[in-house]
Amino acid sequence: MRITLRVNGIDYEIEVPPRRTLADALREECGLTGTHLGCEHGACGACTVLVDGDAVRSCLMFAVQCDGRAVRTVEGLAAPDGSDHPLQAAFSAEHALQCGFCTPGFLMLAAGALENDPGIAEDPERLRELLTSNLCRCTGYEAIRRAVVRAARAGGALP
Ligand code: FES
């Protein structure tokens, strides 16, 4: 099927089989390999991207479901001049990256949350619950939590 994915503001006209996942289409057809695949069955959250502003697991969505919709991936976080998004700067400052495999998913999960519900960063219980939806095998959750709070205080919502 011929579809158009609008990823980070750029239209990608691609041809995919109906059962191609969004994650695979982003990586293979669009060449955007920042979105990582861990479990490929919805458990780990490494593949999290934003579709129309909401965080989704891109391994559980078909690319055809996103035809004509706005997708944001980790490649779209930095400002056009290349400067870090507040979340990227905060992850670096708080040492919230270890192996880094889960990091794109956490960044997009946090970006969606801060955009839709900025108050979540000041509500420890809800923030903790949000972060449990993604897995970091290095168990660096405390640094990730601190980074999201830091980014929110620095204006961490998506531009
Ligand atoms: S790769 Fe999608 S949730 Fe793990």
Ligand code: FES
């Ligand atoms: S930084 Fe290693 S899995 Fe998250």
